[in-house]
Amino acid sequence: MRPNRLRQLLDDGQPTLGTRLMSSWPTMLELVGHSRMFDYVEFVAEYSPYDLYTLENLGRAVDLFDHMSAMIKIQQESRLHLATRAIGAGIQNVLFTDPRNAEDAQECVRVTRFERPKSGGIQGVALNRSVGVLLDVASPESADALDETVVAIMIEKESAVENLESILEVPGIDMVQFGPADYAMNLGLEGRLDAPQVKEAELHTIRTALKMGIAPRVELNQPSGFEPYLDMGVRHFNVGIDARILFQWYSESGAIMRKELGLDPAAEPATPQGSNYGK
Secondary structure: OOOOHHHHHHHOOOOEEEEEEOOOOHHHHHHHHHHOOOOEEEEOOOOOOOOHHHHHHHHHHHOOOOOOEEEEEEOHHHHHHHHHHHHHHOOOEEEEOOOOOHHHHHHHHHOOOEOOOOOOOOEOOOOOHHHOOOOOOOOHHHHHHHOOOOEEEEEOOHHHHHOHHHHHOOOOOOEEEEOHHHHHHHOOOOOOOOOHHHHHHHHHHHHHHHHOOOEEEEEEOOOOOOHHHHHHOOOEEEEEEHHHHHHHHHHHHHHHHHHHOOOOOOOOOOOOOOOOEOO
16 A cells, blocks of 8 residues: 555644645646745645546556655545545545534544444445456455545534534544635634634644644645744645636736837736635
């Protein structure tokens, strides 16, 4: 079984750095790998079009790099199906959206584990590429490898903040990230990511996670503004997403060239909403 780089770093108490891709083109993941700057790539399946072949091709791409593993971000209603297929494809770690209480968090862990007494999960044996299809099916090693899946959760609803300690007490929760955009929307503060109530909930999430020994992760759109989080004790960051990176380059580079060519911009360039902190 392939070692899970993200799990190794977490278990060793080391900082981790990831980045996000909305593109399902495996070569984009390879480019991240060739940079050798990131410990894992998160495929943001919550927002992207893809099929099951995509998951296997992303799994094959990450297999090219022993310094890196992969993560998938999935929606709440498809937890069991997508977690099973993604892990089986070789995407070893999962970020779950929208858990609202401890029961939801328990379900997130259970769908990443085999249904055996030691693991307490609900996954069954499958002929998938993570076990060589036919080569390592139902072995103790393959079952133990599934227990190494890093389970990360988003805290992005008011009820999740209210139930935060009971959620983080669930065995198997490894990482937690606050989602300011969803949280603001949930409070009726659409788009106000910097509202005092939102910032207070963010700080409460980070401090509670640190107190309870769970790794808080902070998502940034660019490598700036991280200093306050470092001062708090955060050591896990995910920086950048391909769609925003491309949009910024198109806007800035296009404006420079149109000016040099004496062309008026076709329209005032749009500005992505939100702060440096991602969703």
